[in-house]
Amino acid sequence: MYRLVVYKEKCHGCGNCVIVCPVNAKDPNVFGGKGPEEEDKVVVRVVNGVADVINEELCGGCGACVEACPVYAIKLIVE
Template sequence: MEMELKVNQDNCLGCGVCVVACPVNASISNEVAGGHGSKTTETIMMVENGFIKLFSPEKCTKCGTCQLFCPTDAIWLE
């Protein structure tokens, strides 16, 4: 059973840790690999107006890295 990537903006602090931790994001965007926010909506998720938003969730491989790093359980797989 394939899991699904979910976000809850109510919990999100907009810290962007998930954006940087995500290995798929880092392989798509050089800025992310360098520890910065993404400049392209090609990445799975990015912080927009202070909250996390999913842009290309279909690219997610369900590795669980974002969930491990999120300090507020605002992004998870289920």
């Protein structure tokens, strides 16, 4: 089980975590830099300028989002 925590006070909504996530990338719209086609198939997206974890259960725990965040605003917890 993986948990994702976004430190909203640090996040500036760049979307790096959204783009690099391999689960999100299955949605062609996300891969192209737009919003997701279907909300229930992405793990994280930017809502109102801040990253938001919307389907944590889909996360595969790869850590790419953590690596891609320039301000250490997203954390992966393995339980």
